[in-house]
Amino acid sequence: MNMTTVSGFWKMSAAVALLGIMLTVSACANTEKTSTSTEKEIKVTTTVGMITDIVENVGSTHVKVTGLMNAGVDPHLYKASQGDIKKLDDAQIIFYNGLHLEGKMVEILEKMGKQKPTVAVSDKIDRKVLRSGAEMETEYDPHIWFNVKHWMKATEQVRDSLSELDPTHKEDYKNNAAAYLVKLQELDRYATEQITLIPETSRVLVTAHDAFGYFGDAYHIQVKGLQGISTASEYGSKDVSQLRDFLVEKKVKAVFVESSVPQKSIEAVIQGAKEKGHQIQIGGELFSDAMGKAGTPEGTYVGMVRHNVDTIVNALK
Structure with missing residues (x-):
């Protein structure tokens, strides 16, 4: 092998070695980037x-x-499992409704x-606008999401709490919340307009438990529930x-009927009438204390409220 060939061989080997080092460094950098990205979540x-939906919209x-x-x-009846305790332990921040909704937690x-x-x-909602929940172990009715304006305050609470925990992305949380609040304003208008389609004498909403009080106050429809504010309360x-x-x-x-409450309670009332x-029909299923399945329109807060409004209007107008 002459000197020219040897020189060329070593140059090629060096180039291959350098390329290998560069690929390794690049791979490490990508791994580090992915890891850092995950850690930043x-x-x-x-x-x-309903709270999950706010956080997903604001936090993105x-x-x-x-x-x-x-x-x-x-x-109302939910008890945390060991798996739930771990999920709470692993979290950097926890959001819950309050007002004793999660009574057993x-x-x-x-x-x-x-x-x-x-x-x-x-926490951001003025207690003066809340309904009494005297029959529970709490002072107020916890079903605040049924007045969309109250849920807008809840959105602001999530925005502010995430911004405080993660000030680096404060502007993003502010912008995301603003966009979501626009959707909620539209939803509030929709509910108001649709309920007016029901004749005043027919604006009576009867459900298994008294979850819709805020809805009735906000959109001017009389509400009656067989059970009280909590499904833990007994009825006779x-x-x-x-x-x-x-x-x-x-x-x-x-x-x-309600998606999270057994139907048998309201069936006793229908049979009695x-x-x-007096013949009474079941006007449909409403989502009260829980949204619909993930991936469905009712699996979002906006979709859940629209479903409830449409179901009520179609049955009563």
């Missing part, structure tokens, strides 16, 4: 789906959200509050009789 744990790509309660789950949430930001989305034959007589007297033609000669 804020780990958020939420209780009910900067958060990784884990919700504890899925479609059809009743938050109060002790756990209080404990978490001593370790990390644990935020009730209801007297409650069934009183609601039955109300339906017969007012000639209400439809009542509604029938025995009195």
Whole structure:
């Protein structure tokens, strides 16, 4: 092998070696970038789906959200599992409704509050505009999402809490929240306009439990529930009789079942009215304490509210 060939060989070997080093460095850099990107996501744990929806809209790509309660789950009766405790432990921030909605989780949430930001989305709402929840172990009705204006305040609470925890992306949280609030303003107008399509004498919403009080106040429809504000409250034959007589007297033609409450309770009222000669139909299923399944329109807060409004209007107008 002459000197020219040897020289060329070593140059080629050096080039190959250099290329290998560059590829290795590049691969490491990409791995590090991916790892850093993942680490920058804020780990958020939420209780009910409606709050999960806010956090996903406001936090967008900067958060990784884990919700504890899925479609059809009743938050009043929900008990945290060991898996849930781990999800709460792993979170950097926790969002819950407050006002005793998550009644059986109060002790756990209080404990978490001593370790990390644990935020009730209801905190920004002026207590003067809240309904009484005297029959529960709380002062107020927790079903605040049924007045869209209240849920706008909840959105602001999430925005501010994420901004405080992660000031680097404060502007993004502000812009995302602004865009979501526009959607909620449109939703509020939609609900107001649609309910007016129901004749005033027919604006009576009867459900299994008294979850729709804020909805009634906001959109001017009378609301009656067989059970109280919490599904943990018991109902008896007297409650069934009183609601039955109300339906017969007012000639209400439809009542509604709820996705997170057994249907049998409201069926007893329907049967009682029938025995009195008054026919009542089930006007449809409403989403009260839980949204619909993920991936469906009702699996979002906006879609859930629109579904409820449309179902009520179609049955009563």
